[in-house]
Amino acid sequence: xxxxxxxxxxxxxxxxxxxxxxxxxxxxxxxxxxxxxxxxxxxxxxxxxxxxxxxxxxxxxxxxxxxxxxxxxxxxxxxxxxxxxxxxxxxxxxxxxxxxxxxxxxxxxxxxxxxxxxxxxxxxxxxxxxxxxxxxxxxxxxxxxxxxxxxxxxxxxxxxxxxxxxxxxxxxxxxxxxxxxxxxxxxxxxxxxxxxxxxxxxxxxxxxxxxxxxxxxxxxxxxxxxxxxxxxxxxxxxxxxxxxxxxxxxxxxxxxxxxxxxxxx
Amino acid sequence: xxxxxxxxxxxxxxxxxxxxxxxxxxxxxxxxxxxxxxxxxxxxxxxxxxxxxxxxxxxxxxxxxxxxxxxxxxxxxxxxxxxxxxxxxxxxxxxxxxxxxxxxxxxxxxxxxxxxxxxxxxxxxxxxxxxxxxxxxxxxxxxxxxxxxxxxxxxxxxxxxxxxxxxxxxxxxxxxxxxxxxxxxxxxxxxxxxxxxxxxxxxxxxxxxxxxxxxxxxxxxxxxxxxxxxxxxxxxxxxxxxxxxxxxxxxxxxxxxxxxxxxxxxxxxxxxxxxxxxxxxxxxxxxxxxxxxxxxxxxxxxxxxxxxxxxxxxxxxxxxxxxxxxxxxxxxxxxxxxxxxxxxxxxxxxxxxxxxxxxxxxxxxxxxxxxxxxxxxxxxxxxxxxxxxxxxxxxxxxxxxxxxxxxxxxxxxxxxxxxxxxxxxxxxxxxxxxxxxxxxxxxxxxxxxxxxxxxxxxxxxxxxxxxxxxxxxxxxxxxxxxxxxxxxxxxxxxxxxxxxxxxxxxxxxxxxxxxxxxxxxxxxxxxxxxxxxxxxxxx
Numbered sequence: 001x002x003x004x005x006x007x008x009x010x011x012x013x014x015x016x017x018x019x020x021x022x023x024x025x026x027x028x029x030x031x032x033x034x035x036x037x038x039x040x041x042x043x044x045x046x047x048x049x050x051x052x053x054x055x056x057x058x059x060x061x062x063x064x065x066x067x068x069x070x071x072x073x074x075x076x077x078x079x080x081x082x083x084x085x086x087x088x089x090x091x092x093x094x095x096x097x098x099x100x101x102x103x104x105x106x107x108x109x110x111x112x113x114x115x116x117x118x119x120x121x122x123x124x125x126x127x128x129x130x131x132x133x134x135x136x137x138x139x140x141x142x143x144x145x146x147x148x149x150x151x152x153x154x155x156x157x158x159x160x161x162x163x164x165x166x167x168x169x170x171x172x173x174x175x176x177x178x179x180x181x182x183x184x185x186x187x188x189x190x191x192x193x194x195x196x197x198x199x200x201x202x203x204x205x206x207x208x209x210x211x212x213x214x215x216x217x218x219x220x221x222x223x224x225x226x227x228x229x230x231x232x233x234x235x236x237x238x239x240x241x242x243x244x245x246x247x248x249x250x251x252x253x254x255x256x257x258x259x260x261x262x263x264x265x
Numbered sequence: 266x267x268x269x270x271x272x273x274x275x276x277x278x279x280x281x282x283x284x285x286x287x288x289x290x291x292x293x294x295x296x297x298x299x300x301x302x303x304x305x306x307x308x309x310x311x312x313x314x315x316x317x318x319x320x321x322x323x324x325x326x327x328x329x330x331x332x333x334x335x336x337x338x339x340x341x342x343x344x345x346x347x348x349x350x351x352x353x354x355x356x357x358x359x360x361x362x363x364x365x366x367x368x369x370x371x372x373x374x375x376x377x378x379x380x381x382x383x384x385x386x387x388x389x390x391x392x393x394x395x396x397x398x399x400x401x402x403x404x405x406x407x408x409x410x411x412x413x414x415x416x417x418x419x420x421x422x423x424x425x426x427x428x429x430x431x432x433x434x435x436x437x438x439x440x441x442x443x444x445x446x447x448x449x450x451x452x453x454x455x456x457x458x459x460x461x462x463x464x465x466x467x468x469x470x471x472x473x474x475x476x477x478x479x480x481x482x483x484x485x486x487x488x489x490x491x492x493x494x495x496x497x498x499x500x501x502x503x504x505x506x507x508x509x510x511x512x513x514x515x516x517x518x519x520x521x522x523x524x525x526x527x528x529x530x531x532x533x534x535x536x537x538x539x540x541x542x543x544x545x546x547x548x549x550x551x552x553x554x555x556x557x558x559x560x561x562x563x564x565x566x567x568x569x570x571x572x573x574x575x576x577x578x579x580x581x582x583x584x585x586x587x588x589x590x591x592x593x594x595x596x597x598x599x600x601x602x603x604x605x606x607x608x609x610x611x612x613x614x615x616x617x618x619x620x621x622x623x624x625x626x627x628x629x630x631x632x633x634x635x636x637x638x639x640x641x642x643x644x645x646x647x648x649x650x651x652x653x654x655x656x657x658x659x660x661x662x663x664x665x666x667x668x669x670x671x672x673x674x675x676x677x678x679x680x681x682x683x684x685x686x687x688x689x690x691x692x693x694x695x696x697x698x699x700x701x702x703x704x705x706x707x708x709x710x711x712x713x714x715x716x717x718x719x720x721x722x723x724x725x726x727x728x729x730x731x732x733x734x735x736x737x738x739x740x741x742x743x744x745x746x747x748x749x750x751x752x753x754x755x756x757x758x759x760x761x762x763x764x765x766x767x768x769x770x771x772x773x774x775x776x777x778x779x780x781x782x783x784x785x786x787x788x789x790x791x792x793x794x795x796x797x798x799x800x801x802x803x804x
Binding site: 001002007009011012013014015016017019020034035036037038039040041043045046047048049050051052054055057058060061065068069070071072073088111120121122123124125126127129146147150151155156157159160161163164168170177178179181182183184185186187188189190191192193194195196197198199222223225226227229230 | 294653668691702730732743746747751768784
């Protein structure tokens with residue numbers, strides 16, 4: 001299968017290792033991965049901040065840059081950005097009177113999947129240890145990001161894949177369905193409320209005794225990881241794609257708060 | 266009227282207690298420091314949250330009920346003019362009097378005249394959001410009339426010094442039992458000075474004060490949960506029975522009703538009687554449900570009035586996306602599940618309507634152009650818990666984002682507006698995000714970020730607007746190379762176009778429909794295995 005990767009702007013610029021892990025997993029399964037170089041961002045930051053006019057050229061760029069390529073399906077290692085494609089891009093186009101772009105945005109959104117959704121629903125993966133050789137002998141907990149959970153209805157897909165990784169010890173966090181407080185520009189526009197939310201989230205994560213908190217959106221993980229780092233916690237945040245990509249031959253190294261840095265693998 | 270109006274009608278926003286009193290972030294910052302408030306709210310919201318989840322989860326048709334509720338409300342909004350006139354005809358035919366109020370001031374004036382006509386200087390009240398919105402109690406007080414709240418929680422708020430409700434259903438949610446005991450000891454005449462904080466004793470103290478009022482007061486003011494157009498029937502659901510006293514004992518009953526409270530038929534009412542108690546108190550059914558249809562000689566109030574209040578509702582109705590806020594049945598499920606409300610509390614929203622619903626209702630009733638109301642749509646992380654909980658499926662996150670758009674448009678439309686830091690940030694990001702080539706070029710500068718990161722590879726202090734982030738968290742040091750630039754170097758010649766048939770993704774998904782359950786089953790099995798011991802190489 002020819003799979004187009006939508007890296008998302010934050011993974012591209014801050015967490016390239018998450019995109020690399022995504023490529024690793026898909027190629028391990030024998031698929032061809034392509035990366036449309038014209039892509040940038042889904043436009044969610046602008047939309048959620050109310051800058052609808054400014055979001056329009058970003059939506060247009062996203063749709064056009066993927067249309068230049070032939071592929072069977074597109075994937076992103078983010079629930080939030082994938083949700084934005086279907087839920088927000090058509091609205092932004094329609095608002096500008098560009099019904100054609102709205103139609104094309106919808107079409108692209110229907111072919112773009114969040115990583116766990118692609119792996120399970122499209123590629124039929126049900127066991128990471130057996131089918132992906134995933135190996136990660138660490139104590140892990142998981143944050144269920146809101147947009148993947150509520151807008152895409154991912155359910156337990158991400159944590160199910162994580163739990164089938166060889167060697168993993170999994171403990172569910174208290175208040176799993178509670179927002180971490182990120183909310184995009186909410187995190188600095190309403191910094192105190194957001195800070196109170198992430199404080200509670202981090203306290204629950206530490207209660208699990210896990211050394212790693214994983215999840216499907218680096219934006220939430222950056223928020224949680226940043227708060228953990230601020231209190232000098234040993235717990236670190238790692239995107240689940242990196243855990244799935246980790247194998248016995250090429251294991252993901254976990255060394256204190258290093259994963260906070262976005263540097264390459 | 267014989268004159269046909271052309272063009273858009275003038276939008277008339279509401280007045281009264283529907284405004285934030287300072288920017289939300291500023292109010293919230295202060296409230297967040299109140300440890301007692303945080304504890305009271307956390308305890309109470311989680312308790313109601315769990316009860317609601319249990320009684321909605323047990324109904325196999327809960328989602329269908331939500332859909333039915335949503336559709337009935339859509340029908341009402343699409344035909345509001347017709348239903349209101351039908352309601353007026355039927356209410357009048359059964360001996361009631363209908364008064365129309367364009368805003369809260371008019372509604373208060375009408376109520377005052379009706380009360381003065383009865384020659385009384387004291388009235389009793391059943392808990393009502395509409396009269397809180399209009400500021401009726403304060404208005405009556407200015408005009409020499411004492412309004413006594415008979416709902417236990419409203420009574421606590423009224424007796425508390427300079428207090429005001431912070432929740433739709435549980436107005437005194439910010440108070441705990443000990444605080445309530447102290448208020449009662451101080452404010453209820455003749456109360457036992459050794460009154461304990463036992464709920465039964467507190468309720469008895471309140472009962473002692475109110476019983477005499479119920480039996481001696483001639484005029485009552487109420488709100489209403491639903492007004493049924495086909496019969497002119499009014500209805501109130503409550504827990505304590507104090508409302509029932511107000512609705513049945515006085516000679517005159519004056520009801521405030523927001524014009525959106527209409528239901529077309531008695532059959533529609535059935536849906537909402539299932540939705541409301543389960544969503545609000547987390548009960549299968551509330552203890553007291555009162556319905557009244559017109560005047561019955563010798564039984565109950567002989568003078569029935571209803572004041573139909575607009576107060577910005579027509580303005581909200583004019584907004585195709587925003588109008589769903591008018592579907593609200595004031596159950597408060599959204600605030601009970603909201604992580605922002607749970608921490609900042611209801612007062613931080615300024616308006617009578619707190620929480621997620623308040624954040625979309627207040628700016629529509631009072632206008633997004635209002636300086637402080639314009640901060641309300643941003644008081645959300647857009648987590649979506651409110652949408653899931655709403656019994657009539659109001660897509661609150663959608664409306665929040667829509668109103669943010671209206672706010673930015675309104676601010677841009679103002680001439681000579683100096684661009685904000687946020688405007689600058691968004692403008693720069695727009696330029697960057699409109700072209701992959703530009704992104705690639707900009708990302709070449711990523712190694713420069715080393716200049717601002719500390720020895721520990723993190724950024725702990727940012728300036729200006731984004732400084733709010735580093736007040737609570739660090740930022741990782743950016744990577745030396747972006748994914749895009751790494752990929753281009755690794756794979757310089759990818760082909761855009763390839764010949765051949767594309768895979769049928771929908772067919773694959775249909776074929777894999779059991780895989781979600783299989784993956785979950787595999788995860789459950791894996792969880793029962795012993796975790797592998799950690800090895801030195803991986804640690």
